Amino acid sequence: MENIVTFNNVRKSYGNKEALKNINLEIPKGRIVGLLGPNGSGKSTMIKLINGLLTPNEGEVLIKGIKPSKESKKIVSYLPERTYLNDWMKVKDIIEFFKDFYADFDEERANAMLKDLSIDTNEKLKTMSKGTKEKVQLILVMSRKADIYILDEPIGGVDPAARSYILKTILTNYNENSTLLIATHLISEIENICDDVIFISKGNIVLQGQVDEIREEKGKSIDALFREEFKC
Numbered sequence: 001m002e003n004i005v006t007f008n009n010v011r012k013s014y015g016n017k018e019a020l021k022n023i024n025l026e027i028p029k030g031r032i033v034g035l036l037g038p039n040g041s042g043k044s045t046m047i048k049l050i051n052g053l054l055t056p057n058e059g060e061v062l063i064k065g066i067k068p069s070k071e072s073k074k075i076v077s078y079l080p081e082r083t084y085l086n087d088w089m090k091v092k093d094i095i096e097f098f099k100d101f102y103a104d105f106d107e108e109r110a111n112a113m114l115k116d117l118s119i120d121t122n123e124k125l126k127t128m129s130k131g132t133k134e135k136v137q138l139i140l141v142m143s144r145k146a147d148i149y150i151l152d153e154p155i156g157g158v159d160p161a162a163r164s165y166i167l168k169t170i171l172t173n174y175n176e177n178s179t180l181l182i183a184t185h186l187i188s189e190i191e192n193i194c195d196d197v198i199f200i201s202k203g204n205i206v207l208q209g210q211v212d213e214i215r216e217e218k219g220k221s222i223d224a225l226f227r228e229e230f231k232c
């Protein structure tokens, strides 16, 4: 199976704080992967390395065989933990921005999803609730036809009904050849859409495998396993 993301002996520290210890990882193409771990375990650090926002102290990260770069950004659609969009922008301005910036942006798809969620494209992000802002950003990110979508905590502020719609929409719009990497704490919400999960703890990968196999082997849900593994 072709890999879309590879980590080879990756270490990453912030000053003398070691965030990732020695990560070796292969994420195959065409999978929906949950990246799960307690607060501070290294999820966002991994994601920022994939996006080239950070560079490893040791080892290498490859996206479809190339290092994070301008080229790799063309095939990665990334939803960051915190927004990089300007608050004063209207949704329709952001759509224009995405159209200019990303050749693979599908405006029709974005508008259809915005309409389904009754989001007014004349509204500015500034005046929107946190959850609505999250929905807009997720819609934009999912409206690119990328090889890999990386979502860092995508639905935390979204109400449960909209969450179901969003997860359903992700699945319907999701192209089988694309890969989706989702870092989240909402495990029970996403475990049924994930093919694989990765558990990370204190900068180490402690488990990686197929959801069905793990559930069968351990005799419990991924959510229950996580709670047990990382009990405080």
Ligand SMILES: Nc1ncnc2c1ncn2[C@@H]1O[C@H](COP(=O)(O)OP(=O)(O)OP(=O)(O)O)[C@@H](O)[C@H]1O
Pocket: 014, 017, 018, 019, 037, 038, 039, 040, 041, 042, 043, 044, 045, 046
């Ligand atoms: N800019 C930074 N400077 C110093 N330390 C940092 C920085 N960013 C992250 N860290 C540390 O690196 C470790 C990993 O953080 P990271 O943000 O990757 O965790 P996470 O799994 O995404 O956490 P959360 O679930 O809370 O978002 C933590 O110990 C954190 O304190």
